[in-house]
Amino acid sequence: MFTRPMLASTRPSITINRPPRGTEAGVALGDARMKTAMAIQQLNLWYGKSQAIKQVSMEIPERRVTALIGPSGCGKSTLIRCLNRLNELVEGVRIEGGVLLYGQNIFDPSVDVIDLRKRVGMVFQKSNPFPKSIYENVAYGLRVDGEHRRGVLDQVVETSLKRAALWDEVKDRLHANALRLSGGQQQRLCIARAIAIEPEVLLLDEPCSALDPIATGKIEELLYALKERYTIAIVTHNMQQAARVSDFTGFLLMGELIEFGQTEKLFTTPRDPRTEAYITGRFG
Amino acid sequence: MSPQRKRRATGALQRLPIWMTGIALGTSLLMIIGLIGLIMARGLGTFWPAPLWEITLKDGKSYLGLVHHVEAIPHQADAQGRPVRRTLYRIGNRELYGADFVWVNHADIVSRQRPADTVSIERLEWGPFYGFLAEVNTPAQMARGDSRLLWQSLRREIPVAHRRARKIRHMEKSVIGNINYSIESHRLALRKLQLRKPASAGSMEPERRRHEDAIAALQARYETIAQELQHLRAEDGAYQVVLKDIGGKARELPISSLVRVHRPNQLSFPGRVAVYASRLQEFVFGQPREANSEGGVAPAIFGTVMMTLIMSLAVMPLGVLAALYLHEYAKQGAIVSIVRIAVNNLAGVPSIVFGVFGLGFFCYLIGGTIDQLFFPERLPTPTFGGGAILWASLTLALLTVPVVIVSTEEALAAVPNGVREASLACGATKFQTIWRVVLPAAIPGILTGTILAMARGAGEVAPLMITGVVKLAPDLPVDHFAPFVHLDRKFMHLGFHIYDVGFQSPNVEASKAMVYMTTLLLLGIVVCLNLTAMQIRGRLREQFRGAEV
Numbered sequence: 001m002f003t004r005p006m007l008a009s010t011r012p013s014i015t016i017n018r019p020p021r022g023t024e025a026g027v028a029l030g031d032a033r034m035k036t037a038m039a040i041q042q043l044n045l046w047y048g049k050s051q052a053i054k055q056v057s058m059e060i061p062e063r064r065v066t067a068l069i070g071p072s073g074c075g076k077s078t079l080i081r082c083l084n085r086l087n088e089l090v091e092g093v094r095i096e097g098g099v100l101l102y103g104q105n106i107f108d109p110s111v112d113v114i115d116l117r118k119r120v121g122m123v124f125q126k127s128n129p130f131p132k133s134i135y136e137n138v139a140y141g142l143r144v145d146g147e148h149r150r151g152v153l154d155q156v157v158e159t160s161l162k163r164a165a166l167w168d169e170v171k172d173r174l175h176a177n178a179l180r181l182s183g184g185q186q187q188r189l190c191i192a193r194a195i196a197i198e199p200e201v202l203l204l205d206e207p208c209s210a211l212d213p214i215a216t217g218k219i220e221e222l223l224y225a226l227k228e229r230y231t232i233a234i235v236t237h238n239m240q241q242a243a244r245v246s247d248f249t250g251f252l253l254m255g256e257l258i259e260f261g262q263t264e265k266l267f268t269t270p271r272d273p274r275t276e277a278y279i280t281g282r283f284g
Numbered sequence: 285m286s287p288q289r290k291r292r293a294t295g296a297l298q299r300l301p302i303w304m305t306g307i308a309l310g311t312s313l314l315m316i317i318g319l320i321g322l323i324m325a326r327g328l329g330t331f332w333p334a335p336l337w338e339i340t341l342k343d344g345k346s347y348l349g350l351v352h353h354v355e356a357i358p359h360q361a362d363a364q365g366r367p368v369r370r371t372l373y374r375i376g377n378r379e380l381y382g383a384d385f386v387w388v389n390h391a392d393i394v395s396r397q398r399p400a401d402t403v404s405i406e407r408l409e410w411g412p413f414y415g416f417l418a419e420v421n422t423p424a425q426m427a428r429g430d431s432r433l434l435w436q437s438l439r440r441e442i443p444v445a446h447r448r449a450r451k452i453r454h455m456e457k458s459v460i461g462n463i464n465y466s467i468e469s470h471r472l473a474l475r476k477l478q479l480r481k482p483a484s485a486g487s488m489e490p491e492r493r494r495h496e497d498a499i500a501a502l503q504a505r506y507e508t509i510a511q512e513l514q515h516l517r518a519e520d521g522a523y524q525v526v527l528k529d530i531g532g533k534a535r536e537l538p539i540s541s542l543v544r545v546h547r548p549n550q551l552s553f554p555g556r557v558a559v560y561a562s563r564l565q566e567f568v569f570g571q572p573r574e575a576n577s578e579g580g581v582a583p584a585i586f587g588t589v590m591m592t593l594i595m596s597l598a599v600m601p602l603g604v605l606a607a608l609y610l611h612e613y614a615k616q617g618a619i620v621s622i623v624r625i626a627v628n629n630l631a632g633v634p635s636i637v638f639g640v641f642g643l644g645f646f647c648y649l650i651g652g653t654i655d656q657l658f659f660p661e662r663l664p665t666p667t668f669g670g671g672a673i674l675w676a677s678l679t680l681a682l683l684t685v686p687v688v689i690v691s692t693e694e695a696l697a698a699v700p701n702g703v704r705e706a707s708l709a710c711g712a713t714k715f716q717t718i719w720r721v722v723l724p725a726a727i728p729g730i731l732t733g734t735i736l737a738m739a740r741g742a743g744e745v746a747p748l749m750i751t752g753v754v755k756l757a758p759d760l761p762v763d764h765f766a767p768f769v770h771l772d773r774k775f776m777h778l779g780f781h782i783y784d785v786g787f788q789s790p791n792v793e794a795s796k797a798m799v800y801m802t803t804l805l806l807l808g809i810v811v812c813l814n815l816t817a818m819q820i821r822g823r824l825r826e827q828f829r830g831a832e833v
Contacts, residue, residue, distance in 0.1 A: 084709060091616075118711035128702035131725050141710040144720065190706065197711060 037062040037201055037231040038083060038120075043097035045078060045255075047090065052078045054255040056097075060201070060248075065223055065232045067246035067263065069239055071278070075255040076235040077125075080203050083233065084120040085113050101201070118145070121199035125206040127186035129178035129193070134161075134170050137178045137189055141197035156196050163229075164192035165222050184215025191222065195230065202226065204234040208241065220245050239279055243267050251275045320807070327804045330797030331563040333548045333556050336402045336414055338530060339373070339388060340395045347386055348402060348414045348530040349375035350548070352793070362391070374794070376412040377529050384411055385793050398549045401431040405527065406543040408573060411794060418534060419526035428526075438525060438545060445540035448520045452540075455513050460506065465765055467502050470495045475661035543573075567801060576755065576785050577795035581802055586760055587673065587753075587775035588809060592742045594677035594771075595684065599741075600734050602681065603688025604723075610689070611696045612718055624693075631686040639747030642679030647671060647751060651772075667772050671752035673761045674771035679751045680744055684737035691736065695729020696722065731821040735814050742810045745779035753780045755788075778806040 038060040045053035052075045060066045060083075068076045081087045083099060085106060098105045106116050118141070129137050136143075138157045147153065157174070161167040166188045170181070178189055187207055194202060204223075208216040223232060223245050236242050242249050243263060250260040251272075259266060259275045270276040334350040341347075352374045356367035370389045378384050405413040417434040420427045420441065427437050474495045477488050523539040543566070546559050570580025606627075614620045651668035659667040668674070699722050707717040745753075754774045761773045786792070786799040 086705060086709060089705075089708070114711050114713060117709055122706075122709040124702055124706060124709075126702050128700065128706040130703060130706070130721050140707070140712070140720070144707075144710065144712040144716045193706070193710065 034064070035062040036060070037102065038233075039100040040079070040082075041098040041100065043079070043082060043095070043099065045075075045082065045087065045096075046094040048092045052255050053082070056252075056255075056257045058250050058257055058260045060231060060233050062231050063227055063229070064247040065227050065234060065245050066248045066250070067242035068233070068235045068250050068252055069237065069242045069278075070252035072237065074252045076237075076252050077205050078255075079252065080205055080233055080235050081122075083201070083203055084117050084122055086117075086122065088113070118197050119199055120201045120203060121194035121197065122203040123187070123190050123194050123205065123207050125209055127183060127190050127210070129181070129186050129189050131177070131179055133175045134178045134181070134189060135174040138192050138196050140193060145197065160192040160196040161189075163195055163226065164188045165218065165225075166192055182215075184211050184218060187211060187215070187219060188222065191219075191226075195226070199230065201231045201233065204232065206235050206237065209237070216241070239267075251278060253278070323800050323804050323807070327797065327800030330801065331560045331567070333404070333546060333551055333559045335398050336404060336548050337373070338397050338399050338402075339393055341388065341392045342394055343392070346530050347373055347375050347388070348399075349373035349386070350404075350414075352385065357389075372793075374412075376414045377410075377535075378791075379410045380529055380533055380535065384791060400547075400549050401435075402547065402549055403435070403527070403545055404548050405537075405545050406578070407537060408541045408543060411574065411578070411791070413527055413529075413535065413537075415527045415529040415535075417525070418528045419524075420539075421522075421524045421526070423522045435547065438539070441523060441525075441539050442542060442545065445520070445523055445538075445542070448516070448523075449540040452513065452516050452520065455509060455516065459509055460513075463502050463506050463509070467499055467506075470499045470502070472661045479660055568805070572756065575789060575791075576781065577789050577791055577798060581776075581778065581781060581798075581805065583757060583760060584776040584778045584781045584802070585805065585809065586762075587757070588742060588778045588806065589813070590761060591673055591677050591680070591748075591775065591777065592738055592813060594674065595680045595741045596734055596738055598678055598681035599684050599688050599737050600730070603685045603733065603737075604692050604730055606685070607689045607692035607696060608718065608723075611693050612714075612722070627686050627689050631690075634746075635683055635744055636746040636750075638679055638683045639750045642675055642682070642747060642751040643671075646675035646678055651675060671750070671754070671774050672772045673752055673775045676748050676752035676775070679747050680741040683744065683747060684741050687737045687740065688730070688733040691733025692726065692730045695726035695732075698729060699725045728821050728825045731817055731824070735817040735821070738813050738817065739810050742813065743779060743806065745777070745783055748777055748780060749783075753777045755780075755784050778802055778809070782806070 036059045040056055040058050040060075043053050043056045044051065056079060068079060070076050078087065082095065083106075087093055087095070095107065098107060100106070101116070101119065104111065106120075130140060132140075135157055138160050139153045142153060142156055158167065161170065166185060169185060170176075170189075178186065181189060187210075191202075191204075191207070208219050211219065220241065223234065226232060227247075234242075234246065246263045248261065249263045249266045251258045251266065251270075251274075253274055259270060259272045261271075266275065267279055270279060336348055336350055339347050339349075350373065351371055353372040354369060355372075356369050360368040362368055368389065368391060370387050373386050373388055374384055375381060375386050376384055399416075401416060402414065403417055405415075407413060417431055417438060418428065420434050420437045422437075422441060425437075427434055474492060477492055477495075480488070520540050521538055524536050525539050525542070527535045527537065529535070544559070544562060546555070551559065567580050568585070569582050571582060572584075573579035610620060610624065610627075614623075647668075647670055651666065651670065651672065655663060655667050655669040703721055703725065704717055707721045708714070712720070752774050754776065757774050757776045759770075759773060761770050761775050762768060763770070782799055782802050785795045785802065789795045
């Protein structure tokens with residue numbers, strides 16, 4: 001169910017605190033040459049009266065995989081859903097702070113949320129293909145954008161499915177119903193659908209939590225290939241997965257970003273005792 | 285209590301809900317099957333040609349008729365204590381006897397036999413005639429005497445007579461109908477000219493003359509055709525059949541007025557089947573006769589189906605759009621809840637109230653305004669300003685819209701939220717999401733609502749009686765005069781037909797069978813409409829199969 005579009009009074013109130021770009025991230029990530037795709041700045045989020053995100057600041061570097069880990073309910077999904085403003089659909093939500101996409105605050109009134117979502121694609125926890133054909137699923141983003149030329153659509157559908165490593169499995173039945181695919185195939189179809197509109201950033205919200213290990217392995221391989229072209233942010237509650245696929249990892253606990261750094265370092269030499277407790281399996 | 289007994293007791297207790305639910309279902313099924321069975325038994329049996337009995341009574345009277353109904357007279361018993369029984373015979377020949385039916389006590393009967401050469405005649409007027417053939421008169425020959433030969437020549441003459449009757453009817457309805465229609469349209473054009481500002485009276489003169497000349501020409505043509513018609517009628521009148529009733533009273537009838545003749549006491553089984561099929565065919569495809577108590581119900585079938593379709597076309601968009609607003613756009617809160625409760629309660633308003641509203645709002649207010657704006661030349665005769673199939677359909681749409689709203693809302697709620705989010709995350713607007721993803725997924729549910737609405741609407745009578753249904757509509761709402769579909773016309777409806785024939789008919793006993801048959805037909809039509817909609821829904825569901833997995 002949709003909630004009503006927000007009135008002026010319920011529009012998330014935003015305070016922008018813009019630090020100089022590039023420098024801080026470079027230092028934090030230990031590599032000054034890396035470019036920042038998205039920067040989260042002192043983000044706070046409330047659902048009604050309860051605060052779900054507390055003063056989170058982090059950077060998502062370009063063409064790398066950034067993982068968010070943490071126990072259930074720590075705010076990982078909420079955080080990632082701020083990045084394409086999907087959280088605004090929830091009634092009673094209030095956001096403070098800023099999220100910059102290549103330097104532009106996505107909460108700025110001049111930003112068109114439709115454009116933003118075309119630049120920041122998303123794949124969800126539960127695979128959610130439309131009850132349409134495989135072809136129409138992948139072509140959806142282009143169709144709603146007004147693209148009707150058959151040749152262009154064919155081309156995009158093919159490349160997207162190839163990039164999502166699904167082409168060989170479905171090329172003979174592009175016009176079959178997407179809902180007849182297996183769970184893993186459906187999730188890869190959702191990835192193909194998300195990358196069909198050539199987003200700059202791809203958000204994945206626990207994309208493998210409903211999949212078996214083989215399907216999970218396929219998706220992980222896919223992420224490895226996709227980071228050549230896209231900036232990827234992935235939420236996972238599976239630490240092994242975070243360790244396998246990501247270059248950077250952030251650990252969230254009770255809405256706070258406890259630690260953020262290179263994956264290798266975070267998993268081998270965590271600075272915070274809570275991170276250590278979590279990754280060694282003492283809680284969560 | 286021993287443990288074993290206790291176990292048995294709890295076992296019985298556990299089975300109790302199964303029994304209760306089972307009994308409830310069984311009762312409902314039994315009632316439905318009983319109802320349909322009764323209607324079918326009473327309805328389908330009536331077209332079967334029954335034998336004609338000649339009964340002689342103790343007082344010397346004799347009757348010729350078919351057994352309509354047998355019953356025991358209440359509170360009466362004969363010497364042996366057995367109940368006294370009597371039979372209702374249908375003796376027909378209304379113009380001779382005044383009544384079609386007669387009660388005969390079994391005790392009064394002297395003899396009862398089935399004379400072989402009786403004929404049963406269904407005709408255009410006065411109900412059936414049961415009797416014997418006396419003469420068949422045509423310009424070429426006058427036959428009398430031998431009943432077998434008379435029967436043969438009558439059988440030979442009837443198709444010819446029907447051809448003549450068809451020709452006459454064609455002249456009356458189509459040829460003269462077309463002339464009348466043209467005269468009427470010229471008259472209306474003239475009236476329109478009169479209503480225009482008198483300033484340009486001079487410039488209108490040639491146009492006025494043109495219409496007047498056209499009317500004069502049409503009048504002249506009408507005269508010729510009327511003469512031709514008179515000639516045809518006179519020719520037809522030369523073909524007569526003379527019938528005699530059991531008492532010897534003679535009755536002369538034009539052969540073209542006989543609808544169907546048969547000799548019930550000589551019919552073979554295939555012959556009976558043929559008579560049955562012919563009656564059934566006339567019922568379904570024919571025009572009503574005798575104040576609707578005989579003949580067919582084709583115009584009523586047409587009216588019912590057309591009204592139901594127009595209603596569905598109106599109710600679907602209205603209900604779906606309303607439900608979309610309620611479910612997708614409106615901020616969920618106290619006001620929406622109140623609106624929702626109000627919509628649900630709308631379904632409980634007596635349907636006659638909707639009828640009154642439809643009459644006041646649609647017929648008089650909207651229809652009246654349309655008449656003033658677009659058809660001033662026809663006033664004071666209303667065009668849209670009275671009962672009309674359009675207004676009746678819209679009234680029913682209003683009556684059934686809550687059903688569609690409720691089921692559409694349920695269907696929308698069943699569309700998983702993930703699909704909406706996925707669409708928005710692809711950069712679709714909210715409208716695109718609803719139009720391209722949510723609505724298609726909800727269509728099976730929406731169709732379920734429409735099916736329920738159709739079933740309810742097709743069986744509704746009360747609001748129709750004041751918004752456009754008539755006992756006998758001269759013209760169908762669709763014909764060959766432009767614009768072909770006349771939504772301003774009154775129409776016939778099976779539900780009203782049932783009420784009218786069953787309770788308003790001058791000859792209730794004779795039309796009872798029609799009531800059962802019409803009910804059966806109405807049920808059949810509702811089932812057909814529903815099956816069609818379900819077929820469409822099934823096909824769409826196939827498309828979304830797996831959505832629930």
